[in-house]
Amino acid sequence: MLKAVILIGGPQKGTRFRPLSFEVPKPLFPVAGVPMIQHHIEACAQVPGMQEILLIGFYQPDEALTRFLDAAQQEFNLPIRYLQEFAPLGTGGGLYHFRDQILAGGPEAFFVLNADVCSDFPLGAMLEAHRRQPRPFLLLGTTANRTQSLNYGCIVENPETHEVLHYVEKPSTFVSDIINCGIYLFSPEALKPLRDVFQRNQQDQQLCLDLGDGSSGSWPGAGTIRLEQDVFTALSGQGQIYVHLTDGIWSQIKSAGSALYASRLYLSRYQLTHPERLAQLIPGGPCIRGNVFIHPTAKVASSAVLGPNVSIGEGVTIGEGVRLRESIVLHGATLQEHTCVLHSIVGWGSTVGRWARVEGTPNDPNPNDPRARMDSESLFRDGKLLPAITILGCRVRIPAEVLILNSIVLPHKELSRSFTNQIIL
Amino acid sequence: MKALILVGGYGTRLRPLTLSTPKPLVDFCNKPILLHQVEALVKKAGVNHVILAVSYMSEMLEKEMKEQELRLGIRISLSHEQEPLGTAGPLALARELLTENSDPFFVLNSDIICDFPFAAMAKFHQHHGQEGTIVVTKVEEPSKYGVVVSDTVTGRIHRFVEKPQVFVSNKINAGMYIFSPSVLQRIQLQPTSIEKEIFPVMAKEGQLYAMELAGFWMDIGQPKDFLTGMCLFLQSLRQTQPERLYSGPGIVGNVLVDPSARIGQNCSIGPNVSLGPGVVVEDGVCIKRCTVLRGAHIRSHSWLDSCIVGWSSRVGQWVRMENVTVLGEDVIVGDELYLNGASVLPHKSIGESVPEPRIIM
Numbered sequence: 195m196l197k198a199v200i201l202i203g204g205p206q207k208g209t210r211f212r213p214l215s216f217e218v219p220k221p222l223f224p225v226a227g228v229p230m231i232q233h234h235i236e237a238c239a240q241v242p243g244m245q246e247i248l249l250i251g252f253y254q255p256d257e258a259l260t261r262f263l264d265a266a267q268q269e270f271n272l273p274i275r276y277l278q279e280f281a282p283l284g285t286g287g288g289l290y291h292f293r294d295q296i297l298a299g300g301p302e303a304f305f306v307l308n309a310d311v312c313s314d315f316p317l318g319a320m321l322e323a324h325r326r327q328p329r330p331f332l333l334l335g336t337t338a339n340r341t342q343s344l345n346y347g348c349i350v351e352n353p354e355t356h357e358v359l360h361y362v363e364k365p366s367t368f369v370s371d372i373i374n375c376g377i378y379l380f381s382p383e384a385l386k387p388l389r390d391v392f393q394r395n396q397q398d399q400q401l402c403l404d405l406g407d408g409s410s411g412s413w414p415g416a417g418t419i420r421l422e423q424d425v426f427t428a429l430s431g432q433g434q435i436y437v438h439l440t441d442g443i444w445s446q447i448k449s450a451g452s453a454l455y456a457s458r459l460y461l462s463r464y465q466l467t468h469p470e471r472l473a474q475l476i477p478g479g480p481c482i483r484g485n486v487f488i489h490p491t492a493k494v495a496s497s498a499v500l501g502p503n504v505s506i507g508e509g510v511t512i513g514e515g516v517r518l519r520e521s522i523v524l525h526g527a528t529l530q531e532h533t534c535v536l537h538s539i540v541g542w543g544s545t546v547g548r549w550a551r552v553e554g555t556p557n558d559p560n561p562n563d564p565r566a567r568m569d570s571e572s573l574f575r576d577g578k579l580l581p582a583i584t585i586l587g588c589r590v591r592i593p594a595e596v597l598i599l600n601s602i603v604l605p606h607k608e609l610s611r612s613f614t615n616q617i618i619l
Numbered sequence: 620m621k622a623l624i625l626v627g628g629y630g631t632r633l634r635p636l637t638l639s640t641p642k643p644l645v646d647f648c649n650k651p652i653l654l655h656q657v658e659a660l661v662k663k664a665g666v667n668h669v670i671l672a673v674s675y676m677s678e679m680l681e682k683e684m685k686e687q688e689l690r691l692g693i694r695i696s697l698s699h700e701q702e703p704l705g706t707a708g709p710l711a712l713a714r715e716l717l718t719e720n721s722d723p724f725f726v727l728n729s730d731i732i733c734d735f736p737f738a739a740m741a742k743f744h745q746h747h748g749q750e751g752t753i754v755v756t757k758v759e760e761p762s763k764y765g766v767v768v769s770d771t772v773t774g775r776i777h778r779f780v781e782k783p784q785v786f787v788s789n790k791i792n793a794g795m796y797i798f799s800p801s802v803l804q805r806i807q808l809q810p811t812s813i814e815k816e817i818f819p820v821m822a823k824e825g826q827l828y829a830m831e832l833a834g835f836w837m838d839i840g841q842p843k844d845f846l847t848g849m850c851l852f853l854q855s856l857r858q859t860q861p862e863r864l865y866s867g868p869g870i871v872g873n874v875l876v877d878p879s880a881r882i883g884q885n886c887s888i889g890p891n892v893s894l895g896p897g898v899v900v901e902d903g904v905c906i907k908r909c910t911v912l913r914g915a916h917i918r919s920h921s922w923l924d925s926c927i928v929g930w931s932s933r934v935g936q937w938v939r940m941e942n943v944t945v946l947g948e949d950v951i952v953g954d955e956l957y958l959n960g961a962s963v964l965p966h967k968s969i970g971e972s973v974p975e976p977r978i979i980m
Contacts, residue, residue: 497903499936514885515903515920517937517955531885532903532920534937534955549887549905549922551939553957595905595922597939597957599974614974 195245197296197304198238200231204252204282210449213587213604217542219253221309222262225453226460227471227487227505229262233460234307237315239270245299247272250288252279286419290388297382308376312456314442314463320379323438330384331435334377336444339565340368347374347422351437358435361426375444391424445568450539451583452568455558457522458503461485538584547594554583555600579615621668622660622725623713625706629675632841635947635964636929641677643729646912647839648852648893649877656727661691664737668694670716672709707813711806718800728794730840732848734855736832743830744797750826752797755790756836764791769829776822776829793832842927842945849910850891
């Protein structure tokens with residue numbers, strides 16, 4: 195039997211996802227119409243023998259998370275539990291802390307998935323590789339181009355055996371074009387090296403205490419384990435870590451811009467996995483171009499033109515003559531007549547007045563380079579806001595006829611004029 | 620009576636429109652700029668001979684003027700300068716035409732638009748009996764212009780002050796004059812500025828009077844002012860001939876629509892819009908403060924503010940154009956683009972947004 199762990203992080207993380215992460219935990223942000231981690235759960239639920247899915251993080255369990263878990267358990271008929279860390283424990287600390295829960299029932303192996311990745315999750319192929327030759331750690335790897343690889347964990351493998359010979363997290367010079375996807379399959383033995391790191395950290399902490407460094411209470415290392423540096427880097431080349439390469443879809447979801455890109459990847463994948471989620475051209479319905487998700491409760495006028503890559507959330511109202519392309523419109527937002535929304539995310543309950551134009555600039559990977567990935571997703575360069583997708587936070591009001599270009603509008607803001615290249619507090 | 624209109628050169632300030640059409644023939648509120656002046660001269664002052672001082676010859680202009688001669692029943696001559704002669708030289712060049720009789724004659728800059736006061740000018744000129752009358756108009760910021768200092772009662776001009784730093788007057792030369800033929804003795808056939816070289820001398824000799832213009836006035840020689848002039852002109856129409864303005868569903872404020880133009884459903888047109896012959900505006904379009912020239916086509920859900928759309932241009936769906944964007948003739952703007960202050964040369968097809976003002980060659 196198998197289990198899966200999804201590492202969902204906590205509110206201190208995901209700052210690059212602001213202002214959208216103010217309203218909903220980032221793992222629940224809708225990507226291609228469903229919460230980000232629902233894609234993970236769907237992939238896990240399809241693996242034969244999956245017994246349980248555990249979410250580990252340090253979010254306070256709120257109503258949204260509880261509701262999501264209840265709905266997901268029902269839908270997939272699988273125990274899905276949230277295990278809350280007492281403090282941020284790093285990418286590996288939670289796995290060690292909750293080891294008893296993970297190993298309860300004696301799983302043959304367990305998947306570990308970072309929440310902020312978009313992937314076609316080739317879990318079946320990973321499991322096959324594991325069963326052919328069980329190892330403590332199997333990482334999913336993919337390729338990136340030379341410059342972009344520096345933003346990721348880089349893996350050097352033995353091309354014959356796929357053993358990981360060397361692992362560096364975000365190197366400053368080129369190491370390898372194979373990068374870590376943040377998707378793993380661990381055998382129960384994997385917890386031994388985690389225990390070693392934990393104990394070593396405890397000893398280090400004790401040492402600090404003995405030396406009279408009185409800051410132990412807030413010592414950041416307490417219980418913290420960094421899976422990448424403390425485990426993968428330390429254990430590479432010792433026959434314990436292997437990599438499984440994929441050329442399927444994969445992207446990080448660190449910023450709002452990458453959420454829009456991930457939405458595009460998932461929407462195109464729906465043609466295979468969930469054709470029922472893609473809007474169809476129907477008589478008297480809106481014009482659909484390419485892959486579009488429309489929540490069944492959304493009201494869309496027949497003269498609207500949507501797509502490609504558009505996701506429309508629950509209870510959204512789209513007026514006559516609206517144009518939407520490469521955008522996400524969140525729960526309860528209203529786009530009045532003739533608005534044009536391009537490369538943007540319209541926040542929950544926001545209103546865009548008629549003939550307004552909300553437009554961003556995409557920073558998608560070069561489509562002509564199969565190895566291209568999202569660039570480092572910082573908002574600024576040399577103190578200037580970089581042109582990026584436009585984001586309207588929750589309950590923002592955009593008046594009629596104005597232009598909001600390459601801007602981020604924080605929640606509950608009522609604008610009265612046009613803005614270009616600005617963050618509007 | 621006669622009138623000489625200083626048409627001059629290529630009208631480069633009104634490019635890209637004047638790359639396709641000589642400036643006098645560019646439609647302003649659905650009528651060529653020049654005809655606004657010529658018709659007023661004929662109707663208000665009984666002018667029967669108009670001389671156009673041009674420094675380049677255009678077949679299009681010649682042909683159009685022949686037609687207008689017939690239509691208006693007047694004589695229109697083209698006086699062609701071999702080299703640019705400034706604002707006074709063209710009078711010397713046309714000396715023979717201007718002295719066929721001893722009547723005073725009008726001289727106009729070709730770029731101005733106002734409620735032309737030609738009858739009042741003739742009367743005023745006859746009343747003071749001296750050599751010249753210039754029309755002056757009030758401006759808010761005189762320091763940007765050359766101002767005219769004149770007697771408040773008689774109108775006799777004392778002097779001209781270029782860009783005054785302290786307030787001396789708020790009246791500027793409006794580019795409309797009436798002269799007795801004797802003024803020609805002051806002008807040689809050579810490049811000469813009437814404002815800088817002739818008027819100061821006439822003023823000193825007590826031969827020059829100023830008549831103040833009532834109502835609006837605008838030099839429409841460049842796109843930004845062209846649009847401002849349109850707003851003023853339409854407002855003046857509202858007061859004098861409201862029946863010429865268009866009304867109907869979706870029409871806001873002063874809007875001029877050629878009878879052959881077509882407007883779709885759920886549009887918002889105006890205030891201050893002029894739609895030329897054969898213009899098509901599809902459904903759900905919002906246009907304010909724009910001139911749309913003959914044969915242009917605006918596709919659905921687009922939004923235009925402060926633009927001039929050139930002849931036969933096509934603007935795609937969900938386009939946003941603003942900030943004195945000027946499309947030359949036969950320009951195509953792709954769907955969903957944003958043009959901010961773009962100046963687009965004729966026959967150009969645009970496939971990318973222009974977020975900052977620039978010229979698209």
